[in-house]
Structures are given as structure tokens and as C-alpha cells.
Amino acid sequence: MRRSSHDRRHGLDPATRFLLLHxxxxxxxxxxxxxxxxxxxxxxxxxxxxxxxxxEGALPAGTSFANVTLEPPRxxxxxxxxxxxxxxxxxxxxxxxxxxxxxxxxxLEAEDDIASAEVAGPGFINLxxxxxxxxxxxxxxxxxxxxYGRSTIGSGTAVNVEYVSANPTGPMHMGxxxxxxxxxxxxxxxxxxxxxxxxEYYINDAGGQVDTLARSAHLRYxxxxxxxxxxxxxxxxxxxxxxxxxxxxxxxxxxxxxxxxEAEWLPVFRAEGVARMMDLIKSDLALLxxxxxxxxxxxxxxxxxxxxxxxxxxxxxxxVYDGVLEPPKGKAPPEDWxxxxxxxxxxxxxxxxxxxxxxxxxxxxxxxxxDLAYHMQKAENADELIDIWGADHAGTVKRIKAAVAALxxxxxxxxxxxxxxIQMVQxxxxxxxxxMSKRSGNFITxxxxxxxxxxxxxxxxxxTRKPEAQMEFDFAKVVEASKDNPVWYVQYAHARICSTLxxxxxxxxxxSDAALDQLGEEEIVLIRRAAQFPRxxxxxxxxxxxxxxxxxxxxxxxxxxxxxxxxxTRTEKRFIVAHEREVSxxxxxLARAIGQVLRAGLxxxxxxxxxxx
RNA sequence: GUCCCCGUAGCUCAGGUGGAUAGAGCGUCGGAUUCCUAAUCCGAAGGCCACAGGUUCGAGUCCUGUCGGGGACACCA
Numbered sequence: 001m002r003r004s005s006h007d008r009r010h011g012l013d014p015a016t017r018f019l020l021l022h023x024x025x026x027x028x029x030x031x032x033x034x035x036x037x038x039x040x041x042x043x044x045x046x047x048x049x050x051x052x053x054x055x056e057g058a059l060p061a062g063t064s065f066a067n068v069t070l071e072p073p074r075x076x077x078x079x080x081x082x083x084x085x086x087x088x089x090x091x092x093x094x095x096x097x098x099x100x101x102x103x104x105x106x107x108l109e110a111e112d113d114i115a116s117a118e119v120a121g122p123g124f125i126n127l128x129x130x131x132x133x134x135x136x137x138x139x140x141x142x143x144x145x146x147x148y149g150r151s152t153i154g155s156g157t158a159v160n161v162e163y164v165s166a167n168p169t170g171p172m173h174m175g176x177x178x179x180x181x182x183x184x185x186x187x188x189x190x191x192x193x194x195x196x197x198x199x200e201y202y203i204n205d206a207g208g209q210v211d212t213l214a215r216s217a218h219l220r221y222x223x224x225x226x227x228x229x230x231x232x233x234x235x236x237x238x239x240x241x242x243x244x245x246x247x248x249x250x251x252x253x254x255x256x257x258x259x260x261x262e263a264e265w266l267p268v269f270r271a272e273g274v275a276r277m278m279d280l281i282k283s284d285l286a287l288l289x290x291x292x293x294x295x296x297x298x299x300x301x302x303x304x305x306x307x308x309x310x311x312x313x314x315x316x317x318x319x320v321y322d323g324v325l326e327p328p329k330g331k332a333p334p335e336d337w338x339x340x341x342x343x344x345x346x347x348x349x350x351x352x353x354x355x356x357x358x359x360x361x362x363x364x365x366x367x368x369x370x371d372l373a374y375h376m377q378k379a380e381n382a383d384e385l386i387d388i389w390g391a392d393h394a395g396t397v398k399r400i401k402a403a404v405a406a407l408x409x410x411x412x413x414x415x416x417x418x419x420x421x422i423q424m425v426q427x428x429x430x431x432x433x434x435x436m437s438k439r440s441g442n443f444i445t446x447x448x449x450x451x452x453x454x455x456x457x458x459x460x461x462x463x464t465r466k467p468e469a470q471m472e473f474d475f476a477k478v479v480e481a482s483k484d485n486p487v488w489y490v491q492y493a494h495a496r497i498c499s500t501l502x503x504x505x506x507x508x509x510x511x512s513d514a515a516l517d518q519l520g521e522e523e524i525v526l527i528r529r530a531a532q533f534p535r536x537x538x539x540x541x542x543x544x545x546x547x548x549x550x551x552x553x554x555x556x557x558x559x560x561x562x563x564x565x566x567x568x569t570r571t572e573k574r575f576i577v578a579h580e581r582e583v584s585x586x587x588x589x590l591a592r593a594i595g596q597v598l599r600a601g602l603x604x605x606x607x608x609x610x611x612x613x
Numbered sequence: 614g615u616c617c618c619c620g621u622a623g624c625u626c627a628g629g630u631g632g633a634u635a636g637a638g639c640g641u642c643g644g645a646u647u648c649c650u651a652a653u654c655c656g657a658a659g660g661c662c663a664c665a666g667g668u669u670c671g672a673g674u675c676c677u678g679u680c681g682g683g684g685a686c687a688c689c690a
Contacts, residue, residue, distance in 0.1 A: 121633045207690055353615060360688040367690050394617040395685045468618055481652050484639055500649050539629050551627060565654035568646055576649050
């Protein structure tokens with residue numbers, strides 16, 4: 001679902017509020033449907049068995065079932081589902097796990113749809129389901145369509161995901177890419193899991209780097225007016241992307257700022273520069289399929305007096321005091337180091353190694369001082385906050401978490417706050433690292449990457465590694481058409497399904513659930529995998545790890561291709577079997593459902609499900 | 614010196630918040646295609662889960678320490 005972007009400064013505007021409410025009601029409408037999935041149904045059966053044991057006195061009243069899980073065993077030969085209930089509850093029951101397991105298994109075996117319940121190993125209970133249960137799940141997938149997998153675990157919780165937040169001083173480059181994709185996919189996952197999600201971008205338009213931008217733009221402006229500016233001076237932004245900005249400003253403003261004193265033009269060029277850089281960044285993000293709901297401006301934050309309000313509150317509660325900053329702990333302290341008295345935030349109370357200044361000695365706010373106020377603002381409008389940061393900012397996590405904890409707990413509304421650190425990506429070409437020099441203005445932009453390999457490849461590849469691990473991005477490998485390339489492999493599986501359905505349609509065969517009982521064990525393997533999709537979504541949402549969906553889709557594609565290949569040697573196992581109308585239609589029904597799950601998963605990742613390759 | 618992330622097959626990486634015999638791809642070796650997309654599939658070999666302790670019924674997973682790789686340590690942003 002794409003929403004139009006709102007360039008608002010802070011707080012929730014009415015349009016956003018409406019969207020949130022609207023989405024919430026959608027989520028509620030979905031609830032009854034998603035609760036019908038196979039896993040939730042059988043989890044309910046397990047819980048009911050346990051409740052019976054409580055009623056019979058085998059388990060003490062009030063026993064918590066919170067740690068009881070029901071999941072597919074790693075080894076499929078153990079059965080369809082396994083529960084650890086007996087091991088988790090043995091202590092409470094004051095019996096051995098296996099003895100308790102026998103009691104639970106006896107209850108479960110009495111259930112419809114459970115063919116057998118066996119006690120195994122240290123006390124696992126392995127369930128074998130009646131095939132009809134899986135066939136029923138297949139129908140559920142078909143009935144729910146693109147909504148299959150949507151969860152309600154997040155309903156009622158509004159999550160603000162802040163990602164990208166690149167400085168508005170130039171186009172987006174590689175360094176921003178991974179965080180942008182991971183943040184966006186995470187927002188999608190959370191939304192699919194039922195959360196109300198706001199995708200936010202923090203514009204750092206108040207710091208010194210914006211003055212640098214303004215000066216650089218002014219020079220390009222003079223250049224556009226015919227002046228020979230020579231090489232860009234050290235300390236200004238040399239990139240060509242400011243050339244058109246200078247030209248546009250020359251057209252729009254004429255030459256009245258050409259020889260004016262800096263104080264006169266600086267504010268104008270700051271504002272113009274930031275606005276144009278944000279346009280550039282938004283168009284870069286659009287190339288990746290990313291659109292934020294909210295753009296929060298640091299300058300607006302200052303204008304609204306938010307940092308002052310935060311400081312006042314923190315001082316009142318003794319989280320901020322005037323103190324002398326310790327010298328930097330690095331090996332070589334700066335030569336011009338002087339002890340200065342500054343307003344410090346007591347981040348040491350929260351595990352930081354030193355208290356951090358919120359204001360500089362000239363009285364202006366530090367980045368941290370403003371950021372603290374910014375997070376306070378976000379916390380007012382959300383139940384949970386997530387920031388996606390580059391790993392190079394790891395050193396500042398403790399202080400900002402400390403600040404959010406102090407503010408939100410102090411104000412009586414603790415807001416869970418998670419900072420996801422995204423490790424660097426090493427670009428590779430022909431096995432060699434791609435060198436980038438930011439100083440010369442030569443760096444690989446996101447636009448370059450998308451143009452070279454495509455949005456889908458960039459997005460999917462960025463999600464094939466857990467974000468806290470460093471990764472390489474090899475231009476040659478990511479466009480390879482083979483099983484070694486997960487993007488291609490998953491899309492291939494989807495295209496194969498589409499191709500099969502097209503072929504069938506030409507022969508007058510449509511998917512049908514009229515004879516699903518003709519599907520055998522090989523097909524049920526596929527259904528089992530597909531049935532895990534809702535669980536994968538929930539797990540990915542809980543862990544805030546969208547990459548799990550990418551790996552899941554790869555597994556599902558593997559199962560699909562494996563089944564497809566069965567037909568090479570066993571023609572009776574093809575999707576389309578000559579003169580076997582009923583079984584063909586049942587298999588086509590299966591194929592369509594698998595395609596649907598692949599599509600839903602890819603949509604969450606923001607990757608297109610292609611129909612032909 | 615302090616802090617953060619990582620260390621799993623020859624290589625690149627998963628491992629569902631503590632579960633059963635450790636999982637994939639590439640590479641190596643051996644097989645499968647008159648046929649719905651073989652750009653695919655099946656099988657085999659390959660492991661002190663960096664190391665040492667600890668926590669408990671049970672640890673690749675949690676805790677402590679050591680080693681190795683990466684990153685950060687300004688009143689910058």
C-alpha cells in the first residue's frame with residue numbers, strides 16, 4: 001500500500017490521523033480471517049488440552065502457557081507439528097516431562113484432524129495431522145489471497161520507524177542504501193503484522209553542514225551567472241549535482257545575491273538548497289520504491305522551541321546539570337582542548353561512559369540536544385519507536401536511548417525504543433572493492449546502482465543478510481541468473497507458476513478445489529511450507545528482522561522447484577497431467593496458492609513478482 | 614584505553630528470542646531432461662559452531678573472559 005507523503009513538521013496532521021484510523025479498522029476486519037490459519041487453530045487445540053489437564057488437577061490452576069510453542073519440527077520425519085508443552089510445564093506439574101507429555105498426547109489424539117500424537121526425545125509431542133487439515137489450509141490461502149499472512153499481533157500499537165534521514169546536502173549514495181531498504185521492508189513487515197506504522201525521515205537542516213551546502217550552492221550560482229569560480233575550495237561540496245541548482249537559482253533569483261554580503265544570501269541559499277536536496281533525495285528514494293509518510297525538520301523543531309522544553313523538563317528532574325566535560329578518551333586529545341562548563345545530560349546513569357552536552361559553549365544546541373527533543377516529539381505520537389542507523393553511529397546509541405528512557409518513563413508513558421544498526425556494504429566489481437572518494441565528489445549513488453542492476457535486485461540483495469553483519473554487494477553476482485542469486489531464483493519460481501497457469505488456461509484447465517484429496521504427500525510438503533508464511537511474518541515483526549522473509553521465500557521457491565522437477569521423471573506428478581482433469585485442477589489450485597504466497601512475501605519486501613522471465 | 618557489531622563446511626551465509634542427529638548456495642564428485650520455463654532437480658563428501666569457563670533437564674543461541682576481523686570514541690553531523 002502506498003500513501004501520499006505529507007511534508008509536515010511535527011505532530012500528526014489530520015490526514016495522517018485519518019489514515020491511521022482507517023488502517024486500524026482494516027486490521028480489525030482482518031482479524032477473524034487470519035485467526036483461521038492452521039497454526040493458530042492447532043495452537044488453540046493444544047491450549048484446550050492443557051486447560052483440560054488443569055481442570056483435572058494434573059496441572060496447577062493458573063499455570064502460564066506463555067512459553068508453550070507449537071511449531072514444525074526441524075526434521076520433517078518427526079511429524080507435522082511439535083510442541084514443547086510437557087518440557088516447559090513439567091516443573092509446575094511436578095512430574096517428569098515424558099509423563100506429562102503422555103497425558104497431553106492422549107488429549108490431543110482425541111482431537112479431530114490429529115492422526116497421531118507421539119511422545120519423543122526429552123518430552124516433545126509430535127503431531128501428525130490428517131491430510132485434510134493441510135488441504136483446508138490450502139483453501140484458506142486461496143480464500144484470503146493477498147491477505148494471507150497478515151497478522152493482528154501488532155494491532156493497537158503504533159510504531160514510528162525512522163530511516164534514511166540522510167543529510168540534505170547531496171544525492172543518496174551507497175552508504176544510505178542498505179538502511180533505506182531494511183527500514184522500508186521493516187516498516188512493511190510491521191504493517192503486515194498489524195501495526196500502525198509511520199515511516200519518518202528526519203531532516204538535519206539546522207547544522208553547520210547546511211551552511212556549507214548554502215555556500216557551495218552560492219558558488220555554483222555565481223558560476224551560472226558567468227563567473228569563473230575555478231576549482232571548488234576545500235571544505236565545500238564539489239559534486240556536480242549542485243551545478244543545476246546554481247543554474248536554477250540564477251534563473252529564479254537573478255544576480256541580486258551575486259556580490260551581496262553572505263549574511264544577506266545565506267538564509268535564502270540554505271532554504272533553497274535544502275528544498276532542492278530533499279527533492280533529489282525523494283526522487284532517489286522513489287527509485288527504490290520508498291516513500292516516507294513524514295518528513296520532520298530539525299530547523300522546525302528548533303523554531304517550535306522543543307529543545308528548550310526538553311531541557312527545562314530534564315533540569316527539573318535532575319537529568320541535566322551544568323558540569324565540566326571530560327576530555328575526549330581517544331588516544332590523542334585535541335590540542336585546543338579546554339575545560340568548559342556546559343549543560344550535560346546524565347547519560348552515565350544509563351550506562352554511557354560520560355555525560356553528554358546538549359548545548360555548545362556558544363549556547364547553540366548540539367546534535368544530541370536537538371535529537372533528544374526530536375525523539376521526545378516522536379514518542380508523543382507513537383507507542384514504539386524504531387531508528388535505523390548506520391553502524392558508524394553506534395557510539396551514540398546509549399545516550400539517545402538513555403534520553404528516551406528518561407523522558408518517556410519520567411512522563412509516565414514508557415516508550416519502547418529500538419535502534420537497529422546497519423553495517424556497511426562493501427561494493428565489489430570483478431572481485432575488487434569499488435573505491436569511492438567522497439572528497440572528490442566521486443561516489444556511487446543509489447541512482448547509479450538502480451540503473452545498473454534494477455530496484456528489485458538492490459532491495460532483495462540488501463535483505464539477504466542480517467543487517468548487523470557486514471556484507472558485500474557484487475555487481476556481477478547480483479545480476480547472475482542462477483540459483484546462486486536469490487532474487488532471480490525466487491522470481492523464477494513465481495514466473496514458472498504463472499507460466500504453468502497460462503499453459504493450463506490454453507488447454508482449458510482452471511484451478512479448482514473440487515478434488516484436493518487427490519493431492520499427495522509431495523504436494524503437502526509445499527502446503528506445509530506455505531502455511532508457515534503467517535508465522536514468518538510474525539517472527540520477523542517481533543524480531544524486527546525483515547531479512548527472514550527473504551530467506552523464507554527462497555525456501556519456498558526451492559520447494560516449488562523441487563516439486564516441479566518431480567514431473568520430469570514422474571509425469572503423473574506434473575501440474576498438468578494429460579487426461580487427468582481433476583488432479584490437474586487440484587495441482588493448479590496449489591500452484592496458484594504458492595504463487596500468491598510468493599507474491600505476498602515479495603510485496604512485503606518491496607520486490608516485484610514478475611510473471612515472465 | 615573504552616564502547617558497539619561480527620566469528621558456523623574450502624568460499625559466501627542462514628539458524629524461527631534455549632530444544633531432538635547442525636542447514637542452504639557456490640565449489641568438488643556422481644546422477645537426472647523426447648516433458649508444464651534444465652536459468653532446474655536428486656544424491657555424496659565436507660563441522661572442536663574462534664577458544665576457555667559458567668548458567669540448567671538441554672547452549673551455535675544466554676553470562677564472563679581471551680583471541681581474531683570491522684566500526685566508533687568533539688562542543689562535528
